[in-house]
Amino acid sequence: MALNIYGENLDSRLLIGSALYPSPEVMKQAILASGSQVVTLSLKRQNPAEQSGQQIWRYLQEIIKQTNGHLLPNTAGCKTAKEAVTLAKMSREIFQTNWLKLEVIGDDYNLQPDPIELLNATEQLISEGFKVLPYCTDDLVLCQRLYDLGCEVIMPWASPIGTGKGLMNPYNLETIRLRLPDATLILDAGIGKPSDACMAMEMGYDGVLLNSAVALADNPVLMAKAFSQALQAGEQGYVAGIMEQRQTAHPSTPTLDTPFWHQS
Amino acid sequence: MNIHINGKAYSLGNEPQISVSSALTLHFIEPQQSTFAVALNGDFVGKAEYDNTMVKNGDSLDILQPIQGG
Numbered sequence: 001m002a003l004n005i006y007g008e009n010l011d012s013r014l015l016i017g018s019a020l021y022p023s024p025e026v027m028k029q030a031i032l033a034s035g036s037q038v039v040t041l042s043l044k045r046q047n048p049a050e051q052s053g054q055q056i057w058r059y060l061q062e063i064i065k066q067t068n069g070h071l072l073p074n075t076a077g078c079k080t081a082k083e084a085v086t087l088a089k090m091s092r093e094i095f096q097t098n099w100l101k102l103e104v105i106g107d108d109y110n111l112q113p114d115p116i117e118l119l120n121a122t123e124q125l126i127s128e129g130f131k132v133l134p135y136c137t138d139d140l141v142l143c144q145r146l147y148d149l150g151c152e153v154i155m156p157w158a159s160p161i162g163t164g165k166g167l168m169n170p171y172n173l174e175t176i177r178l179r180l181p182d183a184t185l186i187l188d189a190g191i192g193k194p195s196d197a198c199m200a201m202e203m204g205y206d207g208v209l210l211n212s213a214v215a216l217a218d219n220p221v222l223m224a225k226a227f228s229q230a231l232q233a234g235e236q237g238y239v240a241g242i243m244e245q246r247q248t249a250h251p252s253t254p255t256l257d258t259p260f261w262h263q264s
Numbered sequence: 265m266n267i268h269i270n271g272k273a274y275s276l277g278n279e280p281q282i283s284v285s286s287a288l289t290l291h292f293i294e295p296q297q298s299t300f301a302v303a304l305n306g307d308f309v310g311k312a313e314y315d316n317t318m319v320k321n322g323d324s325l326d327i328l329q330p331i332q333g334g
Contacts, residue, residue: 017334027332042333043301045270045326057299057330074333082306089308090301090328161334211334 001235003207005184006099006131006152008070010037013201013231015072015186017211021220024059030214034224037069040101040209042076043091072133074101079114081121088125100125101155101188101209102134110160115142119149126150135188138172140179147183154183155209158200159190162212166196170203177204194223194230201234202242265321281318284309287325300329 002009015038021027031039041060064071073091078084084104092098104121106114113136122132126149134146138156146154156176159165167173168190177185187200188209197208208231217223265276269291276282284302292298302309303326309317319325 017332019332019334021332040333042331043328044331046329046331047270054299054329056332060330076333086303086306086308087328089310090303093301093308093310094299094330 001239003184005038005070005133010070012036012038012228013207013235014197014228015040015188015207015209016214016224017209018056018060019211020215024056026220027215028059028063030220030224031063032066033221033228034214035228037067038072038209039063039069040072040074040211041095042074043087043094044077070099071095071097072099072101073097074135075103075121078104078121079106079117080104081117081124084117084121085124085128088121088130089128092130098129098131100130100132102132111162112160113137113157115139118142119145122146122149122151133186138169138176140172140176143176143180143183147180152184153186154180155186155188157189158187158196161189163190164192164213164216165190166192167199170199173200173205174203194226197227198230198234198237201231202237204238207231267319267321268324270325270327281320283315284317284319284325285314287319288314288327291325291327298329300327302327 002011003013012035014034014036016031016034016036017040018027021030039060073095075084075087078087084102088100102121104114104117105111118134118136122134125132132151133153133155134151135155136142143154143156159168184206186207186209187205191197191208191210191213200208214220214223214227265279267274274290304317305324
């Protein structure tokens with residue numbers, strides 16, 4: 001089934017980052033292997049004479065063309081709503097998209113999003129026509145506020161960026177899913193293993209955004225395939241309907257007319 | 265006048281102000297062949313405004329380009 005992001009149907013439910021790969025070529029091969037049609041990227045000060053940014057930009061353009069995909073610029077490094085809004089406008093001019101992964105960081109130690117600045121930035125950006133995909137903590141009320149502001153897609157964290165710790169608080173994530181049944185929920189950040197992504201999909205999440213888990217694997221291309229399959233398994237498990245846990249054992253094999261033993 | 269471009273100081277003698285377009289030539293070798301966006305003192309400046317927006321003494325210009333991101 002397709003993932004719908006602001007009216008765009010996508011074949012893959014995996015959104016993938018473009019950072020930290022051993023080389024641009026490995027990045028390209030891994031992204032193609034993942035099947036993802038949404039690739040995140042960013043803006044940074046650079047010396048134009050070095051041309052390194054232009055090389056990455058050419059690679060990303062090739063990938064997007066080949067996958068019929070979408071770029072998802074982020075606002076990494078921003079700490080205030082004002083910074084994020086300025087960076088968003090710069091990204092829109094360069095990348096010609098209203099989509100925005102909105103990041104506003106409130107703490108340098110764990111790169112935790114600042115909920116107040118995030119809400120302020122979201123409000124301003126939506127009023128300027130952006131399609132905001134906010135990266136946020138797994139706080140139900142914050143997610144509700146973002147949804148109420150007009151975010152069709154909300155992206156709570158699994159755990160802090162780059163930690164690979166997986167789903168720190170499954171209860172919070174399940175509650176967000178339960179309370180916001182109509183929101184498109186993408187689990188973003190902290191994913192370490194394919195089983196983490198599978199777990200999110202089994203909860204009914206609509207997709208997963210990750211970067212380090214693939215880029216820092218010994219074999220990023222193979223890991224990208226593993227994540228693709230894990231998402232599919234988790235989604236199919238959710239759709240199929242997972243059995244309820246039971247407190248006591250129940251024999252799987254019918255016991256009626258069991259031959260020979262334990263019979264008087 | 266003194267300005268900063270991407271954190272680097274530039275001294276431009278007695279010029280009272282220059283346009284963003286002119287300031288870009290200080291930084292770029294070939295601006296027309298690069299992909300970038302500009303902010304002046306933290307506010308976005310669209311490409312259509314480069315000729316009309318003036319950079320004054322003490323101003324900071326940020327020129328950003330695409331980079332990998334997560």
